[in-house]
Amino acid sequence: METPRRALRPETAILMRGMMEDVVLNGTGTRARLQGYSSGGKTGSAQIFDLASRRYTHTYNASFMGFAPVGNPAIVVVVTLNGTQGGSAGFGGAVAAPVFRTIAQEALRVLDTPKDLPDEPPKVLSAPPVEDLAIADLAGEDATQVAEALSPAIESQPEASSGPQVPNFQGMTKRAVIEEAALTGLPVVVDGSGLARAQAPAAGSYLAPGQKIRVLFASR
Numbered sequence: 001m002e003t004p005r006r007a008l009r010p011e012t013a014i015l016m017r018g019m020m021e022d023v024v025l026n027g028t029g030t031r032a033r034l035q036g037y038s039s040g041g042k043t044g045s046a047q048i049f050d051l052a053s054r055r056y057t058h059t060y061n062a063s064f065m066g067f068a069p070v071g072n073p074a075i076v077v078v079v080t081l082n083g084t085q086g087g088s089a090g091f092g093g094a095v096a097a098p099v100f101r102t103i104a105q106e107a108l109r110v111l112d113t114p115k116d117l118p119d120e121p122p123k124v125l126s127a128p129p130v131e132d133l134a135i136a137d138l139a140g141e142d143a144t145q146v147a148e149a150l151s152p153a154i155e156s157q158p159e160a161s162s163g164p165q166v167p168n169f170q171g172m173t174k175r176a177v178i179e180e181a182a183l184t185g186l187p188v189v190v191d192g193s194g195l196a197r198a199q200a201p202a203a204g205s206y207l208a209p210g211q212k213i214r215v216l217f218a219s220r
Contacts, residue, residue: 041066
C-alpha cells in the first residue's frame, strides 16, 4: 500500500478552514449556519450559457460545499442545484446553503457529534450578500469598472490612524493574495475568481483592530 502523503501544509489547511468559516459567519454563506455547531464552506453560482443566443442567461447552477464542526470536522456535504432562477434568489448562498443546513444539522444529530457552540437558533441574514458569481459580462472590463460593478460587496470600512498597513493586492492571483496574507498575518476575505481587481480597505491605509481586507477577483 502506498504511504499517504500530506496534500496541504498544516498552516495552509488552518488558514483555509478559517476563511471558509468566515464565509458562513460574514459572507455569502450565512444561510448555512447551524444550531449548536460551527460550520464552514463556500458558495458557488455559475451562469448558464445559451448556445443559441450566445449570451449568458439569468439561470444558474447553484452550489454550496460545507463541513462541520470547524475545529474537528465530522461531515462534509456538497449541494448542487441545477437551473436555478431569479437573480440573486437563485445564487448558491440563497438556495444551496439552506439545503446544506438541513442535511448537516440532521446528520450531526444522527452521528451524535458533540456540539461546539451554545444551543441557540442560528442567526441568518434576511437576504444573502452579493454572491461570488463569475459574471461573463465583466470579462472585458477594466479594474475601475469591475470595482464599480462589484461595489455592493465592498462594505464601508472605518478609517484607522494606526495599525498594520494594507498591501496592494491589485493584479495578484488568489493564491498569491492568500500566501501574502498568511505571511503578514493579515485577515483577508476573497470573492470571485481570476485576478484581484478591487479591495477594501485601499492599499496603504491602516487596518483597524478586528477589520478584514476584502479582495474581489475577476477574470480580466
